[in-house]
Each structure stands twice: as structure tokens, then as C-alpha cells.
Amino acid sequence: REHGGAWEYQGVAEMKNGWQTKTLDQISTNLDSRRVPITRGVRSVGKYPYYGASGIVDYVADYIFDENALLISEDGANLLARSTPIAFPVSGKYWVNNHAHILKFENPATQRFVELYLESIPLDDYITGAAQPKLNQTALNSIPIPFPPLPEQQRIVGILDEAFDGLARATANAEQNLRNARALFESHLQSVFTQLRGSPVVPIGDVAEVFDGPHATPKTVDAGPVFLGISALQDGRINLEATRHVTPQDFKQWTRRVKPQADDVVFSYETRLGQAALIPNRLECCLGRRMGLVRVNRKQLDPRFFVYQYISPPFRKFLDSKTVRGATVDRIALKDFPSFPISLPSLPEQERMTSRLDKLRAETQRLESIYQQKLAALGELKKSLLHQAFSGNL
Incomplete structure (x- = not known):
């Protein structure tokens, strides 16, 4: 049956002749008691892999294991996110800290079989802790394994x-x-x-008006005008897949400086520099933090042409030369933006x-x-x- 968007392989022993249901402590030897964590400050750099919950963390001068085994993440957000494997094989000489369980199997085929199985199932029901997810040894040993x-x-x-x-x-x-x-x-x-x-080359301010949105973020709601954040800017387009919305009252307040309209160009002046996009038709939206808006003089500048020029490698290189490097984020000075030069053919x-x-x-x-x-x-x-x-x- 399906559980949480992934398959739960239960009752396999009854479905397939000769298959049994086992737990990991029945088919492997747990070597967790031999693990030794070493804090970064006292590690001696060497050639031996030092493993943690998601793979190699460092290389150290000594080893405590010299055998084939399967490591399984004991803690960390990846137990739920599953962006990298939570079960991975190790061999040769290596060290393991206390963030990964270590299991030894009698046969390499069994080890690989278990590795693939664990990678194919959700582990949510066996994990404790929301802030720091953890798969303890007792929970690990309770996972039923289909075993032919x-x-x-x-x-x-x-x-x-x-x-x-x-x-x-x-x-x-x-x-x-x-x-x-x-x-x-x-x-x-x-x-x-x-x-x-x-x-011809002209300053942006000669052929367009430049606006800035409020330097704050309103409370977002499930429906209403779109709150346009910098994450919506993707390679010259606006991506509304993760749209946030604001109330009509906040929309009125957030559009006091400028109300975006079709063919306005929005851009990021902090963090995701070099990103810009056209406002599409019939999109009711307001500017998020770190967003600027350019309203071009259509008699002199095609807004689509401006977007293409903005995201082009030459202009991005120019922006990089004007970037102010910060401790937390990079930015361009919005007050200088109207003076930035652009090419202006007919x-x-x-x-x-x-x-x-x-x-x-x-x-x-x-x-x-x-x-x-x-x-x-x-x-x-x-x-x-x-x-x-x-x-x-x-």
C-alpha cells in the first residue's frame, strides 16, 4: 500500500513464497559501540575518511574500522529531506563518528539489498525530534525488511x-x-x-524611471494580490509557483511608491543580482524587499530588450564591478542605478x-x-x- 507518497512494503512474506520479514538486528551486526567522535579542533589530518551522517566529513590520521559495512544516518534534517542517501556503503580503513549507525553483513548482496530497500522507503514513522530529526538504534532495528x-x-x-x-x-x-x-x-x-x-550608450535614468518598494515585508495570506519576492525572478521570467499573497489593505500600502504594471521591469538589487523580469499582463502585485522596478520610456526603449540586456553576460559583468560586497549579502547601490550605462540601438x-x-x-x-x-x-x-x-x- 502507499504511505506518505512512497510505498510501504509490508506483508511481503505472505505475497512471495520463501520471503520472510526480518529486522536489521536479525540480519546484521551493529558496530555502533565502536564509533568514536573527534571534535574538529583535535582531529589530526590524514588520509583516512572520517564519516558522519551524510558521508565523508573529513580525513584523519588514524582509523578504527577496516571492513565492509553499511552506514545509516542517525540524525540530521536529511533523514526527512532525503536530498542525499541516508544509507551508504563503506570499505577499507576509515573512522566513523556517532552520527551514523554502522552495520556489518555476512554477504555483500544482503548489504546492497538492505541499502537499496532503506533508500526506497519513507522513514518518518521511525524518526523522533522535529528540530533535530533522529533515527535511534531501537527505531532502526524495528524497521521491517522484506527478506528473500x-x-x-x-x-x-x-x-x-x-x-x-x-x-x-x-x-x-x-x-x-x-x-x-x-x-x-x-x-x-x-x-x-x-x-x-x-x-549609442545612455544612462538608464535617461530612458526610464527607477522605483524602489517598501523596505519591509507584510503579513502574507493565502489569496489576494501577489507579493513579488526576489525568488520569483528566474532567468528573465517571473515564476509564480511559490506565490505569496497580501491583503487588499496591505496591497494599497505596499503600492504607494509604485504600483507595478504590465511591461514594467523588476530586478533584485540585493542577493540575487543580475536577475530581472517583465511584469506580465493582468498580474496584480506589489514589490517585495530588495526589489527595484524600471518603467521605460516606450518611445526610446523596448522593455523586453532591456530585460535581455540586463540578464546578458556583458551587463552582468558590469553589475559585478558595481557590486558592494557585504558580510551577509551582496548588493548594488540603488541610488547609483539610474547612472548605469546601457546600449541603445534604434x-x-x-x-x-x-x-x-x-x-x-x-x-x-x-x-x-x-x-x-x-x-x-x-x-x-x-x-x-x-x-x-x-x-x-x-
């Missing part, structure tokens, strides 16, 4: 490893293709705006270049969508294979 005979374990592990090798290659190819599509667009932006060096030339860039961007987005869908499909295929394997149907 050794030859079946070996067969399943062999099939999965071969399939996962192929999936890893396909995933790497799709990720590279995704990077290539984005790099192609970046390269074209670089080429287009490098070739503009002979065009309006027909701007429109011609923008049209060409629009077409290339549309093609880039089409390719990105294809590769992202492929990556999602590969991820689902891996989940499906794991479900089949541990349900005894592989």
Missing part, C-alpha cells in the same frame, strides 16, 4: 544495479543536454550584446533583436521542458523498479 533467500537477493541486486547504471547514464545525458540548451541561449546573449559596442533594431531572442528563448524552453520531463520520467522509473523489486515482482 540469498540467491533471490543476489538476483534482485544484480538486476537493479544493471538497470541503475543505465538510468545513471541516461540521467547524466539528460542533465548535460539541459545544461547545453541553457548555455546555448547564454552564448547567444553574449554574442548579441557584445556586438552592440558601437551603438527602436526598430531593438525590436528586431528582441524578436530573434524571443524565438531562441522559446526553443530553449521547449528543449528544457523535454529534458526536465525525461529526468522526471527516469526518476519515476527508478522508483517503479524499486517497488517491483521489494514487492517480489521483479
Whole structure:
């Protein structure tokens, strides 16, 4: 049955002849009592890996283990987030601190079988602590493991490893293709705006008005006008997937300085520098903190052309030269922004270049969508294979 968005493999012993349900203390030896934590200040640097909850933390001058084993995260946010593996094999000479359980198995196939199984299931029901999630040894030992005979374990592990090798290659190819599509667009932006060096150059303030939003954050609500934060700016577009909203009363207050309208350009002047986007039609929104707004003179400057120039490598390089490095965040001085120079070819030339860039961007987005869908499909295929394997149907 499905539990928490992932599969729970229960009752496997009844489903598949010869399978049993075991716990980890029945099929492995726990070596936790041999772990020794070493604080950073007293570690002697050396060649031996020093493991923690999510892998290698450091390299030290000595070791306490010299054997094949499976490490399982004992604590940390990753037990719930699962952004990196929570079960990983170790071998050779190494040291383990008290943030990872260490289990030794009689057979490498059993170790790999358990590793794959633990990576395929949610562990929420076995974890304690909200601020600092923890999987203690008692809870770890209570996790039921579907346990077929050794030859079946070996067969399943062999099939999965071969399939996962192929999936890893396909995933790497799709990720590279995704990077290539984005790099192609970046390269074209670089080429287009490098070739503009002979065009007239004017300060932004000569062809546009620059505004700033309130230096505060209102209380957000579930519905209403959009509160536009800097996280919504993504490569020249506004992404509203994680939209926050404000009340009509706060919207009125937050738009006293400027009320964003279609074709205004919004940009970040702190942290995510070099990001800008057009306000789309019919978007009722107000500016968040660290957001600026440019309202261009349409008789002189195409707002789409301005966005492309803003996110182009040459302009981002210029912004970098004007960046004030802070202890916590980097920023550009908004008072200086109107004096920043931009290239200003004729309006027909701007429109011609923008049209060409629009077409290339549309093609880039089409390719990105294809590769992202492929990556999602590969991820689902891996989940499906794991479900089949541990349900005894592989």
C-alpha cells in the first residue's frame, strides 16, 4: 500500500513464497559501540575518511574500522529531506563518528539489498525530534525488511544495479543536454550584446524611471494580490509557483511608491543580482524587499530588450564591478542605478533583436521542458523498479 507518497512494503512474506520479514538486528551486526567522535579542533589530518551522517566529513590520521559495512544516518534534517542517501556503503580503513549507525553483513548482496530497500522507503514513522530529526538504534532495528533467500537477493541486486547504471547514464545525458540548451541561449546573449559596442550608450535614468518598494515585508495570506519576492525572478521570467499573497489593505500600502504594471521591469538589487523580469499582463502585485522596478520610456526603449540586456553576460559583468560586497549579502547601490550605462540601438533594431531572442528563448524552453520531463520520467522509473523489486515482482 502507499504511505506518505512512497510505498510501504509490508506483508511481503505472505505475497512471495520463501520471503520472510526480518529486522536489521536479525540480519546484521551493529558496530555502533565502536564509533568514536573527534571534535574538529583535535582531529589530526590524514588520509583516512572520517564519516558522519551524510558521508565523508573529513580525513584523519588514524582509523578504527577496516571492513565492509553499511552506514545509516542517525540524525540530521536529511533523514526527512532525503536530498542525499541516508544509507551508504563503506570499505577499507576509515573512522566513523556517532552520527551514523554502522552495520556489518555476512554477504555483500544482503548489504546492497538492505541499502537499496532503506533508500526506497519513507522513514518518518521511525524518526523522533522535529528540530533535530533522529533515527535511534531501537527505531532502526524495528524497521521491517522484506527478506528473500540469498540467491533471490543476489538476483534482485544484480538486476537493479544493471538497470541503475543505465538510468545513471541516461540521467547524466539528460542533465548535460539541459545544461547545453541553457548555455546555448547564454552564448547567444553574449554574442548579441557584445556586438552592440558601437551603438549609442545612455544612462538608464535617461530612458526610464527607477522605483524602489517598501523596505519591509507584510503579513502574507493565502489569496489576494501577489507579493513579488526576489525568488520569483528566474532567468528573465517571473515564476509564480511559490506565490505569496497580501491583503487588499496591505496591497494599497505596499503600492504607494509604485504600483507595478504590465511591461514594467523588476530586478533584485540585493542577493540575487543580475536577475530581472517583465511584469506580465493582468498580474496584480506589489514589490517585495530588495526589489527595484524600471518603467521605460516606450518611445526610446523596448522593455523586453532591456530585460535581455540586463540578464546578458556583458551587463552582468558590469553589475559585478558595481557590486558592494557585504558580510551577509551582496548588493548594488540603488541610488547609483539610474547612472548605469546601457546600449541603445534604434527602436526598430531593438525590436528586431528582441524578436530573434524571443524565438531562441522559446526553443530553449521547449528543449528544457523535454529534458526536465525525461529526468522526471527516469526518476519515476527508478522508483517503479524499486517497488517491483521489494514487492517480489521483479
